[in-house]
Amino acid sequence: MRPDSPTMAAPAESLRRRKTGYSDPEPESPPAPGRGPAGSPAHLHTGTFWLTRIVLLKALAFVYFVAFLVAFHQNKQLIGDRGLLPCRVFLKNFQQYFQDRTSWEVFSYMPTILWLMDWSDMNSNLDLLALLGLGISSFVLITGCANMLLMAALWGLYMSLVNVGHVWYSFGWESQLLETGFLGIFLCPLWTLSRLPQHTPTSRIVLWGFRWLIFRIMLGAGLIKIRGDRCWRDLTCMDFHYETQPMPNPVAYYLHHSPWWFHRFETLSNHFIELLVPFFLFLGRRACIIHGVLQILFQAVLIVSGNLSFLNWLTMVPSLACFDDATLGFLFPSGPGSLKDRVLQMQRDIRGARPEPRFGSVVRRAANVSLGVLLAWLSVPVVLNLLSSRQVMNTHFNSLHIVNTYGAFGSITKERAEVILQGTASSNASAPDAMWEDYEFKCKPGDPSRRPCLISPYHYRLDWLMWFAAFQTYEHNDWIIHLAGKLLASDAEALSLLAHNPFAGRPPPRWVRGEHYRYKFSRPGGRHAAEGKWWVRKRIGAYFPPLSLEELRPYFRDRGWPLPGPL
Numbered sequence: 001m002r003p004d005s006p007t008m009a010a011p012a013e014s015l016r017r018r019k020t021g022y023s024d025p026e027p028e029s030p031p032a033p034g035r036g037p038a039g040s041p042a043h044l045h046t047g048t049f050w051l052t053r054i055v056l057l058k059a060l061a062f063v064y065f066v067a068f069l070v071a072f073h074q075n076k077q078l079i080g081d082r083g084l085l086p087c088r089v090f091l092k093n094f095q096q097y098f099q100d101r102t103s104w105e106v107f108s109y110m111p112t113i114l115w116l117m118d119w120s121d122m123n124s125n126l127d128l129l130a131l132l133g134l135g136i137s138s139f140v141l142i143t144g145c146a147n148m149l150l151m152a153a154l155w156g157l158y159m160s161l162v163n164v165g166h167v168w169y170s171f172g173w174e175s176q177l178l179e180t181g182f183l184g185i186f187l188c189p190l191w192t193l194s195r196l197p198q199h200t201p202t203s204r205i206v207l208w209g210f211r212w213l214i215f216r217i218m219l220g221a222g223l224i225k226i227r228g229d230r231c232w233r234d235l236t237c238m239d240f241h242y243e244t245q246p247m248p249n250p251v252a253y254y255l256h257h258s259p260w261w262f263h264r265f266e267t268l269s270n271h272f273i274e275l276l277v278p279f280f281l282f283l284g285r286r287a288c289i290i291h292g293v294l295q296i297l298f299q300a301v302l303i304v305s306g307n308l309s310f311l312n313w314l315t316m317v318p319s320l321a322c323f324d325d326a327t328l329g330f331l332f333p334s335g336p337g338s339l340k341d342r343v344l345q346m347q348r349d350i351r352g353a354r355p356e357p358r359f360g361s362v363v364r365r366a367a368n369v370s371l372g373v374l375l376a377w378l379s380v381p382v383v384l385n386l387l388s389s390r391q392v393m394n395t396h397f398n399s400l401h402i403v404n405t406y407g408a409f410g411s412i413t414k415e416r417a418e419v420i421l422q423g424t425a426s427s428n429a430s431a432p433d434a435m436w437e438d439y440e441f442k443c444k445p446g447d448p449s450r451r452p453c454l455i456s457p458y459h460y461r462l463d464w465l466m467w468f469a470a471f472q473t474y475e476h477n478d479w480i481i482h483l484a485g486k487l488l489a490s491d492a493e494a495l496s497l498l499a500h501n502p503f504a505g506r507p508p509p510r511w512v513r514g515e516h517y518r519y520k521f522s523r524p525g526g527r528h529a530a531e532g533k534w535w536v537r538k539r540i541g542a543y544f545p546p547l548s549l550e551e552l553r554p555y556f557r558d559r560g561w562p563l564p565g566p567l
């Protein structure tokens, strides 16, 4: 068996040099592919990345699939023709603001395919983009092969949605998906659809692009914590996080009640993974593999302990670039004619002959080098930001979201607040006998007896923004008033974003109001838990006053929102 060569994670240059000095002699007569010299199943050699590309593409396609699925299910209600923040209004305002610019300039400020489409039926446009994305991503997910055109299409489609998605798409993971997806384009051959495109070995530059991405993500997240909140320095953040995170799940309920020393341990491990482990990337093949394994385990723990949409699944993707064919071989079945077998054969062929440089390969190399230069150039502001004591998080520095800065949970909220929407059929909202009934959201805490949800990697965008709204006011979030208006009209589209409508099968409510509550987990074994309650809640006060459809008319007109219901 060939010994592992030590620093295979080194950049392309040193690898090429090492390959010429390869001392291992070729066997006299090459053994049958898939078998070692002694006839035992052969192991793949280190330092090639054919299988890595397949795994990377499938993982990326999975995340794209989830993202387009969320878009398909929720875009119409959020940004469609009658959405809570219609993207047509947004595009029109944007156009008006830049009316003295050329259309190319407007496009480059906010690149989206929607500029080229007919705006009279925005719902169909949004559905079309999401369905195309679903189709392409499922193809890549199932087959494990893709070309640059398909990957560029996925990227363009998702960017078209993110850029018109307003606050609903303002999360760091949207930019992170676009950046990961952009790198994914360069993983593939231009045109060939093959899992093992013989003339296009996986580019080292792209692999380093992925490693550089995960380095920035983790270090950014680690530094923002140390700088952002004292509880990360005195190791108390995890005492709060499980309860106050945006969408707790049932596991978080139990983790929240772990002993204090366990929370200290968690916080320390978090710092270790985010601040130290990223440097393993640069310490050679073995350290890079350890980095990959640790990061993927860390993300798995985060998935189990909270509903952070597809963020953690996405963050696993760039770490895969640490694993070469020898590491990933176990994922693939062996046997004659199998992928593994063919990779082994290709590893032998490459070592045997020095292929004539093909024109395509030269162009390819030039393209990859240009990509490397572009990434390096775009990384300058990102590195400056990481080094700055006034680090910002989750920012993109260009409209294409290519090289961004990340960071998560820089500060931890210590108390959980919730906005609860209520309606009443009473004609007098201030009458003491008016009965107010709660609307339930799909995932966010509401009814204290309802078990926390478990939805990762899926994501409810409205629920997530309700979490932010709870520590701001309704004036910062006028979409919540739009939602209230739609509830007053029992608008079916808006109600599809919710889990329970107390007025189902009845006339719509006369009044809708928002109430502000403090939420805490109940204590396992305590009185509330015995009553089946996961949460204990206490009213803080009004979030927005009782509203009727009639009153909302001018508010809607000012904002260019279509009037709901029979107005």
Ligand SMILES: *[C@@H]1O[C@H](CO)[C@@H](O)[C@H](O)[C@H]1NC(C)=O
Binding pocket: 428, 429, 430, 431, 432
């Ligand atoms: C509504 O109820 C409040 C409190 O009982 C009362 O003061 C007010 O006059 C009522 N308004 C109408 C229009 O009946």
